[in-house]
Amino acid sequence: MNLWQDFLTNDQRLIHKWKHYFPVYEDHFSRFVNRDVVLLEIGCGKGGSLQMWKRFFGPHARIIGIDINPECAAYAEDQIDIRIGSQDDVKFLDSVLDEFGTPDIILDDGSHVMSHIQASFAALYPRLERNGVYLVEDLHTAYWDEFEGGLRRQGSFIETCKDLIDELNADHARDAMKPTEFTRSTHSMHFYDSIVVFEKGRHTVKQAPQIGHDY
Numbered sequence: 001m002n003l004w005q006d007f008l009t010n011d012q013r014l015i016h017k018w019k020h021y022f023p024v025y026e027d028h029f030s031r032f033v034n035r036d037v038v039l040l041e042i043g044c045g046k047g048g049s050l051q052m053w054k055r056f057f058g059p060h061a062r063i064i065g066i067d068i069n070p071e072c073a074a075y076a077e078d079q080i081d082i083r084i085g086s087q088d089d090v091k092f093l094d095s096v097l098d099e100f101g102t103p104d105i106i107l108d109d110g111s112h113v114m115s116h117i118q119a120s121f122a123a124l125y126p127r128l129e130r131n132g133v134y135l136v137e138d139l140h141t142a143y144w145d146e147f148e149g150g151l152r153r154q155g156s157f158i159e160t161c162k163d164l165i166d167e168l169n170a171d172h173a174r175d176a177m178k179p180t181e182f183t184r185s186t187h188s189m190h191f192y193d194s195i196v197v198f199e200k201g202r203h204t205v206k207q208a209p210q211i212g213h214d215y
Helices: 003-008 019-032 048-057 070-075 090-100 114-127 139-143 157-168 181-185
Strands: 038-042 062-067 080-084 105-108 133-136 186-192 195-200
Touching: 003 019, 003 048, 019 048, 019 133, 019 186, 019 195, 038 048, 038 090, 048 062, 048 080, 062 070, 062 090, 070 080, 080 090, 090 114, 105 114, 114 133, 114 157, 114 181, 139 157, 157 181, 157 186, 157 195, 181 186
Parallel strands: 038 062, 038 105, 062 080, 105 133
Antiparallel strands: 133 195, 186 195
16 A cells, blocks of 8 residues: 555545655554554544555554543554553553554554653653564754754753764774663664664664675
């Protein structure tokens, strides 16, 4: 299924997404189509994106939406479960994962407030599946004061991501930085307009290959 075409022809619940997000979704989510995938979406909006993910991933997918608005409970249907709570409530997040298991994909489309994004990431990223994907969108708010953002403002998730680039490469930092669990579990980071994507993956010993004869 082409997500962009699905969005354009959607006649179910309202979907609110930026146009340039769709190629990013396709690039990072397509390998999960028609698999036994668990997707956790933070922020339910009007419920349309939950239905879109259900159509995209197919009949084996389990979609979990969380939102602070109790009215979102009405969006539950076959393959879609809703739980009401705040994305910065660690106990609530733990209870969701204890109930549904470890997600393969986490998509943060919640409040877009920096401290909320930070809290969700700190609680959920370590529990993401070994080959999972964590996508945070609408990060233009990292530059807006009303969302606790601002250019190079300490505490914005963009600034956190800049530090995480160093952690991703900590194996090469000699004595300046020690590898962390993020270093050991993260395969890659991808940056787009208003989006950052983290992909987990297995690591083997890092070394430059030496192939052939030394004459």
